[in-house]
Amino acid sequence: MFRNTRDQYGLVARSLHWLTFLLVLGMLLGGSLLQFLPAGGLKSVLIGAHKSTGVLVGLLVGARLLWRLYNPPPRVLGTNSVENYLAHLVHLWLYVLLLLQPLSGVLMSQAYGYPVSVFGVVTLPPLVWHSDALAELFRRCHTVTAILLGLLVVVHTGAALKHHFIDKDRNLMRMLKGA
Numbered sequence: 001m002f003r004n005t006r007d008q009y010g011l012v013a014r015s016l017h018w019l020t021f022l023l024v025l026g027m028l029l030g031g032s033l034l035q036f037l038p039a040g041g042l043k044s045v046l047i048g049a050h051k052s053t054g055v056l057v058g059l060l061v062g063a064r065l066l067w068r069l070y071n072p073p074p075r076v077l078g079t080n081s082v083e084n085y086l087a088h089l090v091h092l093w094l095y096v097l098l099l100l101q102p103l104s105g106v107l108m109s110q111a112y113g114y115p116v117s118v119f120g121v122v123t124l125p126p127l128v129w130h131s132d133a134l135a136e137l138f139r140r141c142h143t144v145t146a147i148l149l150g151l152l153v154v155v156h157t158g159a160a161l162k163h164h165f166i167d168k169d170r171n172l173m174r175m176l177k178g179a
Ligand code: HEM
Pocket: 024, 027, 028, 029, 030, 031, 032, 033, 034, 035, 047, 050, 051, 052, 053, 054, 055, 057, 058, 098, 101, 102, 103, 104, 105, 106, 109, 116, 139, 142, 143, 146
């Protein structure tokens, strides 16, 4: 039930997948809206929430990768080897971007000289020194990774829908219900 089998995604992998999906969607939309808000109290509160949730996403993805090492995903369902290879590449790059996105956010904030507190409970140790030039570099990375992540999520979602509606296989259902 909890673990993946040769044919099914277990409860842990499915829960982590859909929790990441909700959080990342919220972060991509919320992050993009931040720039339209006037400086002030509301913006500071929302940036604080964005930073805390972003660190949580990083930890969640780390946990997901550890779980994946211990409990590999089920066998691939597609029969086209080129499509299977592309799916593998997309999954790999989703993981890379899901780690780079929070990391660039933390490095940007710290390089600007702002501490990164996670929901006011812990403050991350400084990973980088104060430098506006570095901060600007990490800010650009944060924007580029967000764009790439958004694009890959669209490709990935399209592929999942193709499996379901065109190939009519169990690919999407086994991520939704495990069946
Ligand atoms: C999955 C995690 C994350 C996603 C998807 C995400 C997404 C975004 C997006 C789309 C933007 C708007 C980019 C732009 O205006 O060019 C943004 C801005 C921002 N993000 Fe994140 N972010 C994440 C994690 C973090 C983390 C962990 C931090 C810091 C600890 C952070 C700090 C910021 C800040 C300070 C801004 C505003 C930058 C500015 O003023 O231009 N983000 N984020």
